[in-house]
Amino acid sequence: MHRNIRSVDDVLKLLDGLFAPEADRWSADAADWWDGFYDDRSRQVPFFVAKPDENLVGYLDRGLITPGRALDLGCGPGRNALHLASAGFRVDAVDLSPTAVAWAEERAREAGADVRFHCGDAFELTPDELGGPYDLIYDSGCFHHLPPHRRISYLALLDRALAPGGHLALSCFATGEMGSELPDADFYRASGLQGGLAYTPESLRWIFSDLTEVELRRMRDEPPESAHFGEPFLWTALFRRDA
Structure with missing residues (x-):
């Protein structure tokens, strides 16, 4: 018999355990799954290209971020960490x-870029390891792989x-284009994330309601010859934390 819950963190870890590693793609146990995903660099995966997101390039070009x-x-x-470094940012980058x-x-x-990489779970890294506070937190496709309780x-x-x-x-999966549209509770009944969660603009605005929306739009479709990455099945959102 185990009675081992006395904190919110204990509850979150219990809920993590309801998902198989291949379904809960943010937990530390999923590192092996992602290693297998990245192992074959020749796979036809859109974001394996060495190109920054078109929205990131646009934010910089328009002076929305500095x-x-x-x-x-x-x-x-x-790919995005290197672009940020080339634009003059001091970059920390983390992946499981x-x-x-x-x-x-x-x-x-190869690019001569100065980026500090970390291997691990960003939720578990200490402030000293991450080195913030940060003027920009950039997430290209991570958020939609979180189980609902990890939004906390x-x-x-x-x-x-x-x-x-x-x-x-x-950037995250857009409803009607990519990702599962199941209600949050159903992911726990299914013990899986169905490949990732789709979001509406309204749900993103509600989740990040403590921040101020700067821009929220569909990512532009970039042709193969473009210098930028763009897939229209994604939302792109820029929010600001007011001073």
């Missing part, structure tokens, strides 16, 4: 997968790591 400290959540092979981080470090060496951890990370006046920029 260089400072940046955290790239779920950085994968590092050692294979993804090794690939990102290889790209950074995500918002707590923003509370402690996003500087006043700083920005959260994220």
